Amino acid sequence: MTVREDAGAVEPRKRKRVTIADIAERAGVTSGAVSFAVNGKRGVSDATRARILDVANELHWRPSHAAQTLMGKNAETIGLVLSRPEEVIGEEIFFAKFIAGVQSVLSQRGYSLQLQMAADIASEISIHENWIADGRVDGVLVLDPRVDDPRVRALAGLEYPTIVVGGEVETETVRSVHVDNGGSMRLIVEHLFALGHRRIAYVTGDQSFWHIQQRMDAFAEFCIDNGVWGHTLAGNFDPAIAKDATKRLLASPEPPTALVYDSEVMAIAGMSTLAELGVAVPADVSLVSWEDSTTCQVLHPTLTALNRDAVTLGKIAAAEMLQLLAHEPVEQPPVEAAIVQRESTAPPR
Numbered sequence: 001m002t003v004r005e006d007a008g009a010v011e012p013r014k015r016k017r018v019t020i021a022d023i024a025e026r027a028g029v030t031s032g033a034v035s036f037a038v039n040g041k042r043g044v045s046d047a048t049r050a051r052i053l054d055v056a057n058e059l060h061w062r063p064s065h066a067a068q069t070l071m072g073k074n075a076e077t078i079g080l081v082l083s084r085p086e087e088v089i090g091e092e093i094f095f096a097k098f099i100a101g102v103q104s105v106l107s108q109r110g111y112s113l114q115l116q117m118a119a120d121i122a123s124e125i126s127i128h129e130n131w132i133a134d135g136r137v138d139g140v141l142v143l144d145p146r147v148d149d150p151r152v153r154a155l156a157g158l159e160y161p162t163i164v165v166g167g168e169v170e171t172e173t174v175r176s177v178h179v180d181n182g183g184s185m186r187l188i189v190e191h192l193f194a195l196g197h198r199r200i201a202y203v204t205g206d207q208s209f210w211h212i213q214q215r216m217d218a219f220a221e222f223c224i225d226n227g228v229w230g231h232t233l234a235g236n237f238d239p240a241i242a243k244d245a246t247k248r249l250l251a252s253p254e255p256p257t258a259l260v261y262d263s264e265v266m267a268i269a270g271m272s273t274l275a276e277l278g279v280a281v282p283a284d285v286s287l288v289s290w291e292d293s294t295t296c297q298v299l300h301p302t303l304t305a306l307n308r309d310a311v312t313l314g315k316i317a318a319a320e321m322l323q324l325l326a327h328e329p330v331e332q333p334p335v336e337a338a339i340v341q342r343e344s345t346a347p348p349r
Contacts, residue, residue, distance in 0.1 A: 018061040027055045076111050078102070078321055079137035081127050083118040084144070088237045091265045093293040094310045098165075101314020102141070109322055111138075121146075125154050132160055139321050141165065145176075145210045163321045165313065166211045175324055177317050177332065181211045182218035184306055184337045188260055188288050189222045191304075191339045196347045197258040197286065198228050203235040203245045203270065205262035212262065215290075219260075229254075235262060239269035246273040250285070257348035258286040264293045267303060271344070282346035292340055301343030308337040 020038070024031045029044075029052060036043035037052040038061075044052070080102070082089055089095050103113050114137055118124040128151065131137045139161035142151055152169055155162040159173045167176035192200055202219050205212050216232055223230030233249065235242040242261060246269075249256055261267035267289035274281055281287055281301055289296055292305035313335050320332065 018059045020061075022059060023052060023055050023061055026059065027052050074138050074325075075136055077114045077137050078106060078111060078139050078141060078318070079114045079116075079128070079131050080141045080143070081116050081118050081124045082143065083120060083124045084237065086117060088265070089117070091239075092237070092263055092291065093295075094263075094291055097310035098143075098314040098317075101311040101316075102318040103314075104311075105315050105318035105322070111322070121150060125151055128155060128160075129158075132158060138325055139163070141317055141321065142167070144206070145169075146208055147210055147213070149210075161321065161324050163317050163324065165317050168210075173324075175320055177313065177320055179211065179313070179335055180337070181214040184290075184308065185215045185218040186222055187337060187339050188290070188306055189219060189228070191341065192258045192260075192286065192288065192345065193222075193226060193228065195258075195286070195345060198348075199254065199256045200228055200258045200260065201231045201233065201249045201256040202260045203233050203242055203249075203262065203266055205235060205237045205266075207234050207236075215262070229256075231256065235266045237263055237266065239265050242266035242269040243273045246270040247277070250274070250277055250279060256285065258288070258345070260288045260290070262290045264289040264291045264296055264303070264305065267305075268295065268299065271299065271303070281344050283349065286345040286348070288339075288345060296342070299344075304342045304345040305340050306337055307340045308335060312336075 020031050020034045024034045027034070029048060033044050033048060034052050037049040038056060082095065099113065099115070106113055114131070116127055118127055128140055140155055142162060142164045145152065145164050145167040152162065152164055152167065152174060156169070156171055156174050162174045164174065164176045166179045166181070169176050189200060200223070202216070204216060207213065207216070219230060219232065222228065231249065233245040235245050246259065249259065259270055261270055267287055271281060271287055274285060279285055287303060289303050289305040292307040296303035296305045316332055316335065323329065
């Protein structure tokens with residue numbers, strides 16, 4: 001089957017942005033009169049103001065972010081860029097819960113969340129710079145901080161309001177929401193240790209992330225202090241890599257009796273791999289997911305998980321940002337975490 005192109009077809013033109021001059025021409029007034037009208041200033045009669053606003057609505061005019069910034073107005077928007085792979089963002093429940101928490105607080109104060117995805121850190125920094133130059137956001141949330149994070153350095157250099165979730169940076173314009181990753185990891189390994197496990201493996205997320213390094217340090221420290229054989233492999237939050245790591249661990253002469261995964265997506269991939277290998281959960285090996293989700297509750301066997309309130313974490317980040325914009329201190333409530341034991345963990349044979 002062939003498709004013939006219409007030689008007379010014309011590509012649709014990109015809609016031109018409506019300007020104050022366009023409104024002035026349609027309404028038969030000066031650009032100055034339009035500026036007075038749309039900004040609620042004196043200088044035009046009520047009738048003229050009404051006519052100008054009617055024309056602005058007809059033309060679907062929207063104020064320029066840059067122009068509002070020059071006039072000293074806030075964008076009433078907070079920016080968040082996610083630079084994880086799109087399949088990870090789409091599959092991990094943490095992001096949906098965190099964003100819901102952020103938006104619930106912002107919306108109460110009339111603020112919006114500007115959300116964008118980036119391929120890498122350099123792209124994320126570029127997006128931040130463009131937002132700031134255009135006056136599109138009043139502040140920026142940063143997730144997944146790295147050691148000596150270039151995003152935080154750039155935002156601090158611009159002296160722009162920034163909240164780093166899980167960071168440790170504190171300056172006049174940069175605050176951090178503190179997360180006890182070490183304490184949460186100890187909850188997991190203490191649970192497995194209490195069951196009798198002495199050979200535990202940890203399949204990590206992206207090891208360049210500061211919070212993953214904190215978890216790795218706590219895992220290693222616990223194993224050393226308690227005489228536990230501990231092994232760490234990178235999973236990068238990728239289910240395919242997690243499956244490969246699981247196969248490698250189970251192929252060792254003395255395989256671990258318990259596996260810890262840095263996300264529920266990797267844990268589910270690990271559980272699938274164990275089923276393919278004929279390894280029973282929890283009879284042969286116990287499994288723990290760092291993140292909890294509804295899926296963890298309906299798997300067979302159900303999956304033991306660390307339950308931490310990502311919605312509350314988002315609310316804390318948003319509240320911290322609003323306080324920073326108001327130049328006010330804020331007392332951060334703790335983000336609670338707990339182990340929810342289900343069928344995937346049991347004493348080793």
